[in-house]
Amino acid sequence: MRTYKGNKAVKKRRFGAELKRHWQMYLFLLLPVIYVFIFKYLPMAGLVIAFEDYKARTGIFGSPWVGFKWFIKFFESYQFRRVLVNTLLISFYGILAGFPFPIIFALLANCMPDGKVKKTIQGIVTLPHFISTTVMVGIILQIFNINTGLYGIIAQAITGHTPNNILGDPSAFRSLYVWSGIWQNFGWDSIIYTAALAGVDPTYHEAAQLDGANRFQRVIHVDFPTILPTVVIMLILRMGQVMSIGFEKIYLMQNPLNLEASQIISTYVYEVGLSGNGVSNFSLATAIGMFNSIINLLLIVTVNKIANKVGETSLW
Amino acid sequence: MKSENATTRVKYKLTGCDLVFYGISALVIGILTLTVLYIIVYILSASFSSPAALAAGKVVLWPVDFSVDGYKAVFNYSKVWIGYRNTIFYVIAGTVINVSMTLLCAYPMAQKDLYGGKVIMAYFTFTMIFSGGMIPTYILIKKLGIMNTIWSLLLPGAMTIYNMIIARTFIQTNIPGELKDAARIDGCDDFHFFFEVVLPLSKAIIAVLILWYAVGHWNSYMDAFLYLRNNNLYPLQIFLKDVLVSGEFSAEDMMDPETAIALQNMKLLLKYSLIVVSVVPLFFFYPFVQKYFVKGVTIGSVKG
Numbered sequence: 324m325r326t327y328k329g330n331k332a333v334k335k336r337r338f339g340a341e342l343k344r345h346w347q348m349y350l351f352l353l354l355p356v357i358y359v360f361i362f363k364y365l366p367m368a369g370l371v372i373a374f375e376d377y378k379a380r381t382g383i384f385g386s387p388w389v390g391f392k393w394f395i396k397f398f399e400s401y402q403f404r405r406v407l408v409n410t411l412l413i414s415f416y417g418i419l420a421g422f423p424f425p426i427i428f429a430l431l432a433n434c435m436p437d438g439k440v441k442k443t444i445q446g447i448v449t450l451p452h453f454i455s456t457t458v459m460v461g462i463i464l465q466i467f468n469i470n471t472g473l474y475g476i477i478a479q480a481i482t483g484h485t486p487n488n489i490l491g492d493p494s495a496f497r498s499l500y501v502w503s504g505i506w507q508n509f510g511w512d513s514i515i516y517t518a519a520l521a522g523v524d525p526t527y528h529e530a531a532q533l534d535g536a537n538r539f540q541r542v543i544h545v546d547f548p549t550i551l552p553t554v555v556i557m558l559i560l561r562m563g564q565v566m567s568i569g570f571e572k573i574y575l576m577q578n579p580l581n582l583e584a585s586q587i588i589s590t591y592v593y594e595v596g597l598s599g600n601g602v603s604n605f606s607l608a609t610a611i612g613m614f615n616s617i618i619n620l621l622l623i624v625t626v627n628k629i630a631n632k633v634g635e636t637s638l639w
Numbered sequence: 640m641k642s643e644n645a646t647t648r649v650k651y652k653l654t655g656c657d658l659v660f661y662g663i664s665a666l667v668i669g670i671l672t673l674t675v676l677y678i679i680v681y682i683l684s685a686s687f688s689s690p691a692a693l694a695a696g697k698v699v700l701w702p703v704d705f706s707v708d709g710y711k712a713v714f715n716y717s718k719v720w721i722g723y724r725n726t727i728f729y730v731i732a733g734t735v736i737n738v739s740m741t742l743l744c745a746y747p748m749a750q751k752d753l754y755g756g757k758v759i760m761a762y763f764t765f766t767m768i769f770s771g772g773m774i775p776t777y778i779l780i781k782k783l784g785i786m787n788t789i790w791s792l793l794l795p796g797a798m799t800i801y802n803m804i805i806a807r808t809f810i811q812t813n814i815p816g817e818l819k820d821a822a823r824i825d826g827c828d829d830f831h832f833f834f835e836v837v838l839p840l841s842k843a844i845i846a847v848l849i850l851w852y853a854v855g856h857w858n859s860y861m862d863a864f865l866y867l868r869n870n871n872l873y874p875l876q877i878f879l880k881d882v883l884v885s886g887e888f889s890a891e892d893m894m895d896p897e898t899a900i901a902l903q904n905m906k907l908l909l910k911y912s913l914i915v916v917s918v919v920p921l922f923f924f925y926p927f928v929q930k931y932f933v934k935g936v937t938i939g940s941v942k943g
Contacts, residue, residue: 366771461883
């Protein structure tokens with residue numbers, strides 16, 4: 324008992340002394356801490372409107388409490404299944420199709436002799452990463468225009484008539500989204516694997532060569548195992564994001580014709596809350612967003628636990 | 640000793656299998672690179688073709704009926720100038736705020752012995768995994784009274800926690816604790832140490848931060864899309880969205896009436912020219928700063 328009390332006093336004195344000694348450090352932190360409080364934590368507190376019947380007139384403190392009404396409404400609506408399924412389908416398609424590309428590219432580029440050609444190629448493939456979402460979607464819309472786009476020109480040259488409108492086709496939406504994403508990012512995403520490959524011990528290659536391994540066998544048995552931890556961590560982290568596809572690109576690629584496949588959780592939040600189509604319902608939109616954030620939180624925490632076990636690397 | 644050297648230096652002979660592998664790998668890399676390159680070249684060529692050739696679908700690889708009409712129209716489009724001006728302002732002002740905040744935060748967080756450091760770090764990192772989301776943030780911006788002002792683009796993203804963690808990792812690995820101890824004995828306080836030792840030694844990470852934040856501001860449209868309703872404040876990306884995605888643009892915004900008439904035939908060409916005009920600054924600078932981007936990724940992967 325006495326030691327406990329003593330500890331507390333010591334702690335208190337220690338904090339005072341630390342504050343005095345390092346006050347400049349805490350002063351540095353003041354602005355960032357206030358910024359994060361206002362722009363990150365206040366919106367979290369604002370989640371309370373998901374449990375209210377929020378009206379701008381009555382405000383956060385004056386609107387009536389309705390409990391889980393909006394959550395239940397969302398779960399029972401036909402949109403729930405649709406946006407959830409769309410979100411997951413786009414995510415998993417993206418991972419299945421997109422994940423191997425940067426790895427394969429990095430492994431193969433690593434076999435090239437160092438020099439200008441290799442540098443130039445690596446430079447070219449990273450360029451599209453810097454194209455903004457608006458321009459990227461603009462490019463997709465131009466290229467896949469059935470009359471004037473490359474897609475239209477080529478299809479007309481082959482089949483002789485104008486192809487179906489791929490941009491308004493729900494079944495093509497996911498492919499367009501995912502493959503344009505791969506086109507844009509495989510080069511950039513390969514950088515991390517290229518960096519990991521730089522850590523391959525050359526003596527392993529020499530030993531493998533002496534044992535008669537050809538280049539392909541060395542890629543499989545020397546290079547790949549070296550970057551495997553990075554691959555596993557990247558995959559795990561990617562799995563943590565399956566429910567958080569960015570709003571921006573999907574929203575810009577949406578049109579009334581493909582909505583069936585392109586409405587995902589984040590775009591639906593916008594649709595319900597801010598788009599001005601019909602009555603904006605801030606409370607329902609916040610409830611949907613909160614549902615998504617909580618799933619994300621659970622996923623990331625789980626995934627980080629797994630990553631910790633697998634690779635002794637973690638997010639934080 | 641001698642013989643060991645000799646064995647490791649044995650000249651490795653390419654086998655048939657190797658040749659097949661190199662062939663296939665060259666093919667794969669070639670196809671991937673050409674796909675990227677082809678789309679870029681196609682857009683460039685389209686933007687330098689004549690409106691008629693483009694509309695007739697004649698452009699496949701190189702420009703057809705070379706013309707710069709598209710660019711004339713783009714530079715005649717007053718909104719492009721407004722957008723460019725605003726974007727340059729947001730990039731500069733935003734990046735200055737971002738980099739200052741990030742370094743201010745990263746330096747104390749890099750001190751392993753800072754009292755309460757772990758708690759404060761958790762306070763920051765928690766916001767990476769949970770957020771209030773779109774609507775509560777929207778209400779906050781409204782309540783703060785910064786809706787439809789430049790501050791709605793500069794303040795909400797004033798610091799990215801991920802970038803702060805990267806800067807912190809950099810400071811921890813590149814500025815040895817002994818240096819600080821030595822400085823402290825010489826009577827140097829945290830403040831002076833930060834400005835006179837940490838900042839000059841952190842040039843590489845500052846470059847990375849500037850580039851990442853600047854590109855982010857250049858490309859972002861989300862905040863402007865949600866919080867701005869004033870044409871004079873719109874960044875370039877909003878105009879790009881209107882023209883490229885929504886297909887809206889009005890002849891009234893052309894500063895020269897002659898181009899306004901011709902414009903009807905040029906909508907398509909204008910889009911390609913606009914894509915080029917908006918992307919060129921980034922592509923132009925990229926080769927010079929590529930190594931910093933790569934460096935940022937590799938620092939991040941140490942503790943990503």
